[in-house]
Amino acid sequence: MSQLEIEGVCKEFPLRGGKGSLTVLEDVNLSIEAGELIVLLGPSGCGKSTLLNAIAGFNPPTRGTIQHDGVAVTRPDKRRTVVFQDYALFPWMTVQKNVEFGLKAQGVPEAQRAATARSHIELVKLKGFEDRYPYEISGGMKQRAAIARALAPSPDILLMDEPFGALDAQTRVLLQEELARIVAEMRCTVIFVTHSIEEAVFLADRVIVMSAHPGRVHSIHPVALPRPRNSETRALPEFIELTQNLWEALKPTWDQASTGQD
Amino acid sequence: MLESLLGQRGSRFVRGLLGIMLTLAIWQMLAWLDLINAVLLPSPLTVWGAIVDSLSDGSLIRHIVASMERVVVGVLLAAIVGLTLGVLLGRSSIIAEYCKPIIEALRPIPPIAWTPLAILWFGIGNAPSYFLVFIGAVFPVFISTYSAVRNIERTQINAALCLGATPAMLVRDVLIPGALPVIFPGLRIALGVGWMCVVAAELIAAQSGLGYMIQQSRLLLQTHFVVAGMIAIGVIGFAMNALMTILERKLVPWQESSRAT
Secondary structure: OOOEEEEEEEEEEEOOOOOOEEEEEEEEEEEEOOOOEEEEEOOOOOOHHHHHHHHHOOOOOOEEEEEEOOEEOOOOOOOEEEEOOOOOOOOOOOHHHHHHHHHHHOOOOHHHHHHHHHHHHHHOOOOOOOOOOHHHOOHHHHHHHHHHHHHOOOOOEEEEEOOOOOOOHHHHHHHHHHHHHHHHHHOOEEEEEEOOHHHHHHHOOEEEEEEOOOEEEEEEEEOOOOOOOOOOHHHOHHHHHHHHHHHHHHHHHHHHHHHOOO | OHHHHHHHHHHHHHHHHHHHHHHHHHHHHHHHOOOOOOOOOOOHHHHHHHHHHHHHOOHHHHHHHHHHHHHHHHHHHHHHHHHHHHHHHHHOHHHHHHHHHHHHHHOOOOHHHHHHHHHHHHOOOHHHHHHHHHHHHHHHHHHHHHHHHHOOOHHHHHHHHHOOOOHHHHHHHHHHHHHHHHHHHHHHHHHHHHHHHHHHHHHHHOOOOHHHHHHHHHHOOOHHHHHHHHHHHHHHHHHHHHHHHHHHHHHOHHHHHHHHO
């Protein structure tokens, strides 16, 4: 059995006024193996963030099941931590205290959690910024801190909801390379949501393309590019070809999502 | 000319001071010229004498301490109840549905309207003052906590939950500090309202305190002590507000900076 089994997942949101409902996800089926880096790719409105929230346990599906190691997901759990697009760091805590949060929740003794947090801060290359508050550091650094915070409790699965969406293009590229390196080191499963095809191809073992209205799995594309992935990966002919092929295949979906026409 | 000498802040301070001095000078002049009744409105110098007298015999300090103790007790009670209710109702919409209407019904009643009941329930002494301060201060604390908790970023709560936060940790480390930037102005207002309530309560239902002092002085027609008491009330109210502003800057530094950017 796979680490994460998603079976027949539907998500409906009641419409305002109580008349009917909006189907955001329809019959999503996915099996995700331990250690895989899965990218959910799709235009806005395809339900990729909704699916991620359901996997996190924030918002259970209307129908269908999500099983983590054979146990149904019903609520948030420290084995599945989340990195959010808006960082969601606690502004009243220093970087160090933010990263310690999950360890503190597990009752890890103070000295030990300080040490674990420091090693994760080092891992994301924020050494020297432990005592800064989130408002004192840049967006890219905030997201590094958020990644360290999510990794510190050693989750099985790291869920990332458009984590680099709010960053400038250069920082974004740098952080993609950092993430590839960090994940290779941590060996946890990653489910990464994005609407950037390049980002998807660069990071993924498998790209799950989703289509909108209602959100469902459109197609699945294995990415066989060699690891470690780094700046040279982007220059590979296979990388360029795969990116272009994916865009050609996806154009109709994107067009439909942006115009609302079938 | 002032700016070049003292800078912008310095010159603003000096102008404010000059305004006050000028007002006092005119007031004093009118008193000297017998244009205002010295009993109905004592001159600044007479008031100053009253302040010095009541300071030197210790009575003013005694009244100030009595009033401040009542405010502190009442506001602390209000903070405990207001924070608890605010977090509870902010987190549970079912509890909120039960409690909001009764709270909204009680809220518009001015604290002073509770005075007769407060005297019947608690007699004369500290208790009715505690109660009236509590009534005045609890609603600002509750309202600010409630709306602050409801408006905390959903993703911050989710982040805490997926990191395994226990309910106690969620309240202590996320909800309260996250709500603090909104709770603090509420606490400041609560303290201000509490200060007004204590004076009002002491006018009727106490044997000490600044409110009692000005009421007693009125009965003796010692209006210079009435005005001295009023000045003490104003100065202390101002000082408490300033203290809270400093405390706010110390306790929620991230708020200050996010406002600046």
